[in-house]
Amino acid sequence: MKTSVKAMAATVVASSVPFHIMASKPKLSETILGHGDFKYRLEREWGNLNPKTFPVKNCHEMVMDKKGRLFMLTDHVKNNMLIYDISGKLLDNWTLKLPGAHGLTLHNEGGTEYLYITDPNLGKVLKSTLSGKVVKEFEHPHKNGAYKSHMNFRPTETAVGPNGDIYIADGYGSQFILQYDTKGNFIRKFGGDSFLQEAKFKQAHGVAIDTRDPNNLTLICSARIKNSFKRFSLEGEYIETYYLPGAYVSRPVIDGDNLYSGVCFGMEKGDYNMKMNLGFVTILDKDNKVVSNPGGTKPKYKNGKLKLMYQDEPIFKHCHDVCVDNDKNLYVCQWNAGGVYPYKLHRV
Numbered sequence: 001m002k003t004s005v006k007a008m009a010a011t012v013v014a015s016s017v018p019f020h021i022m023a024s025k026p027k028l029s030e031t032i033l034g035h036g037d038f039k040y041r042l043e044r045e046w047g048n049l050n051p052k053t054f055p056v057k058n059c060h061e062m063v064m065d066k067k068g069r070l071f072m073l074t075d076h077v078k079n080n081m082l083i084y085d086i087s088g089k090l091l092d093n094w095t096l097k098l099p100g101a102h103g104l105t106l107h108n109e110g111g112t113e114y115l116y117i118t119d120p121n122l123g124k125v126l127k128s129t130l131s132g133k134v135v136k137e138f139e140h141p142h143k144n145g146a147y148k149s150h151m152n153f154r155p156t157e158t159a160v161g162p163n164g165d166i167y168i169a170d171g172y173g174s175q176f177i178l179q180y181d182t183k184g185n186f187i188r189k190f191g192g193d194s195f196l197q198e199a200k201f202k203q204a205h206g207v208a209i210d211t212r213d214p215n216n217l218t219l220i221c222s223a224r225i226k227n228s229f230k231r232f233s234l235e236g237e238y239i240e241t242y243y244l245p246g247a248y249v250s251r252p253v254i255d256g257d258n259l260y261s262g263v264c265f266g267m268e269k270g271d272y273n274m275k276m277n278l279g280f281v282t283i284l285d286k287d288n289k290v291v292s293n294p295g296g297t298k299p300k301y302k303n304g305k306l307k308l309m310y311q312d313e314p315i316f317k318h319c320h321d322v323c324v325d326n327d328k329n330l331y332v333c334q335w336n337a338g339g340v341y342p343y344k345l346h347r348v
Contacts, residue, residue, distance in 0.1 A: 033315065034293070037292075038347075043343065043346060047088055056076050056339055060104070060321060061321040064323055065106060069083055070085070098122065120155055125158060140153055145186070154171070155173065156171030157206045159208050164181070165179055177191045177207055179236065206222035207221045207252075209254070224249055228249075244306065246308040249282065258291075263281065264335060278311040297312045318336050319333075330347075
């Protein structure tokens with residue numbers, strides 16, 4: 001009888017609260033993720049949709065347009081693009097029927113925003129409107145003399161320079177960064193495949209324009225298997241490497257003075273081999289020092305050298321990308337994570 005009274009009371013209280021308020025309240029974890037000034041509460045259900053209607057295979061990358069809409073790229077041919085607002089409400093979706101949609105870059109060209117999409121499965125790089133209309137496709141680099149006909153081309157990411165030059169990271173192919181002008185004419189390539197040479201890559205997974213020093217714009221590139229980010233000039237000259245022991249990083253994401261990246265694979269203590277299901281997020285400051293690892297161990301330096309970093313909380317499986325909103329909240333996309341939708345990390 002007491003139970004019945006409590007249940008009735010709870011029903012009365014619940015019915016007095018408007019439904020839209022109840023439904024919009026995020027379910028935040030009590031666990032604080034991250035370190036220092038970069039700490040977060042997790043909202044796992046933020047991007048959840050009906051998987052029968054809006055299925056995802058892998059949530060690869062996400063960008064935010066000038067209206068504050070979040071464009072999330074998947075490799076499910078039914079939903080290459082899911083468009084959210086910051087509350088997790090689905091605004092729209094469309095597809096280009098790309099089976100390996102992987103890299104997503106947003107670029108503002110004279111007030112009009114465009115998306116650059118890579119598909120390493122098809123060896124394609126496309127430029128589209130925000131509504132999914134393709135306006136340009138880059139040809140295979142062997143057609144313009146950049147590659148020999150036998151060379152593999154499996155592009156993973158793009159970046160657009162201040163003069164409109166396009167940089168394509170061939171991260172699953174021949175490990176070069178290829179540079180084109182605004183009309184799509186090939187300029188040069190740099191990098192290449194080598195584990196030992198500093199100016200070359202093992203899995204050139206990502207590329208971005210580093211705007212943290214506005215007087216000296218450079219390229220920051222992922223060398224995932226080398227646990228590194230590598231810096232180049234806009235003309236492809238190698239400058240330096242930032243070694244992140246234990247972190248098999250995805251693309252670099254620049255926001256303000258910080259660099260964010262999803263760590264897709266990790267290591268276990270005492271085992272220096274790449275391991276599955278050990279992802280976390282890493283955050284670097286303007287001096288390229290790691291300041292926080294949401295889901296990972298606290299970054300520690302000894303004699304100026306970064307110690308090995310590991311997954312600390314089993315929150316993530318494989319972090320493939322991080323998107324930062326205007327309030328510095330993070331949205332984390334995952335690869336090979338059982339078809340989960342993006343998680344939101346609320347900045348505290």
